[in-house]
Amino acid sequence: MPVILVSSDNQDFKVDKEVAERSILIKNMLEDVGESDSPIPLPNVTAAVLTKVIEYCEHHRNDPVQVPEETDDPRKRSNDIEEWDMKFMQVDQEMLFEIILAANYLDIKPLLDVGCKTVANIIKGKTPEEIRKAFNIVNDFTPEEEAQIKKENEWAEDR
């Protein structure tokens, strides 16, 4: 049973219901709307990003649906990324964050997790200045504030 998704730039995407329902947002919309065939507008997602999201959902269409309570336990979080997912995420940084935003909006937790793990891997091993450069962030601390933060949190520095 196909479902039609419409991107913000008015491109139509025909996908199987099973694939579309990897997005909890879409799943809930479909349940509310019922038997109707009308296309689902996604005003926050452009065609380029939606293409990638659909590609992910197609590949993972048979994955078991994750139970929320298991994945929210911080101690059980694994940092592994599957090979296919790793290749899937080899995109430029803007697209990476577009995918994260889309996964967040569409409520596709596994995709959001993969995106966030990828960003975490970018951050690992970098100094604060390198992180700022990577993401174009302004340093809004005074040197005094920086020193105080370092002192208060030095217990975390090498554990």
Add this chain to the structure above:
Amino acid sequence: MFSRALYLVSRSLASQLHSRAPPDRGGDSDSDADAEPFNTLDLNTATTRALALPEILERIGSYLDRPSLFNGLLVSRHFYESFLSVLWLSIQLRIAHPSFPRILEQLEKNLSRIRDLTIEDISTGNVGQTDSDEDDDEDSVDDVGGRGAVFRGYLHRLRSIEILSRNDLSLLQCLTLDCGFPANSASTSVHILNSCQGKFSGLKHLDVGLLSNTRDRRYIHQILDTYPLLESLRVVWSAQSPLLTEDQGPLEQERQHPTKRLSLRRLHLTGLQWPEQEFLRLVQQCPQLEELTIRGASKARWGWTISTVDRFAEFCPHISRLHIDPGYGSDFEDALLARLLETLSGLRSLHVPRCDLGPETFKVLKDRIGQMEELNVAFTRKPGVDGRKLVQLMTRARNLRYLDASGVSLDPWLFYVTQQQEEQQQQEPGQDAHEDIPEWGRIRPQPSAPVTSWACRKLEVISIGFATLHVNTRQCQSIYANLSNLPNLRRIHILPNHFPINFESGLAQLALLRRLTHFDAHSTEKAISEDVIKWMGTTWPKLQVLRLYIDGKEKRALVKSWLRDVGRDDVRVEAD
């Protein structure tokens, strides 16, 4: 503060623009700033929009280790807020650790951020058991080791308990109390729980390791009363501590309607035995129990009957994971195991090491193995024929992910028979080479009976041992062949005495196991060659740990250097 932020932003903008300006342009910075568009700091990029959302930044932070979080704190105020929450989400207080005072300073003001707290206290040991290497130096003036360390630990313990007991701890969800050293009467775990009585009102997970000063089972009921939202409880009693309070006997006034602990899903009790009445009294209160672990003391009398099992299944119909370890020399009969399997219809995971696994259990297992995901029958006390039955079970175990049959003497010929039967099915039945097969090995299923290879293709962890002292090359070929059919294997543990790990015996067949992370054959008592080590390093991309028979530090360094030669510095080499 707002104006300071603006000042900083404009200063940083100006400096960026200055660096882009061509060197021959003069004039003041303002005109330069007007001329250049601000697209170097376009605030509408996906990067900026995503990182501006605290929930996204926190999620990213949850995948970072502490040092990375520390660096992230210094990036910007927004990062600081998000990462600080993540940093304090899960905290380990190691009371005896030299760095403890630094975290203690920050503890009180950040207590409300903590959801998962572990308190480790190994400072309750005797003098000379903490960070002192100078036990023999009795005249040491400075209190660096020995008594000094114990005293410091004592003070730290008091200080942390003081902080905990005067603050609101209702947001804490997980608490682990690991008092480490059991010998002392002043058990930190009990001290903390008593001092903070009722403070952890939101607690969902409690782990009390090494409860040392009470064997009173009523303590469990007390804990369950105090923390009604508890979903999982783990209590480990120390086997070594002197008994300071023994069981006070049955509870006063047997309650007509025992309290129901409706949230409790997981219960883990190690170190005490649970006679029938005590056990039933406890589980009757936990109708939603899904997971139960009981590890008894050695040589304990269980005294369970079939009726115990029936009533247990009636009280706890949702059990899906069961772990019963009666300890060495204790009794837990075959009939009881069989009954557990028959009555607990939702059972997916069964760990029964050191139990009397026998014919009755196997009969029931034959029907139930198809739905089992985990099976642990390690060191079961009736080996021999059960090995054959165990292997036959594997032909039906299509959902099994975890198998521990270590200590069960598997007849290696069973594997040989399985494979040979397959070959016979493909070719015409020819003359079997009988000369290598011992008498009892020739007893095999009729060729007409369908023989399938192991169905447990979901198997991820396998732990096996063999009956014979030496497993020869031909036996090994088929064992490796069977293992190579299990593409999801992540961990292999082999416990025989002489198990060949070389190419002649078919090791290369394991090249198919691309997900292997642990290879453990440490008791093989045969040194492994350089070729094999390098092959392992190159063939198994996800390999993390190699546990092998390696005599001496020099040999271990040599193995590490072979792995380094093939670019596998990351593999941990463990030896006995």
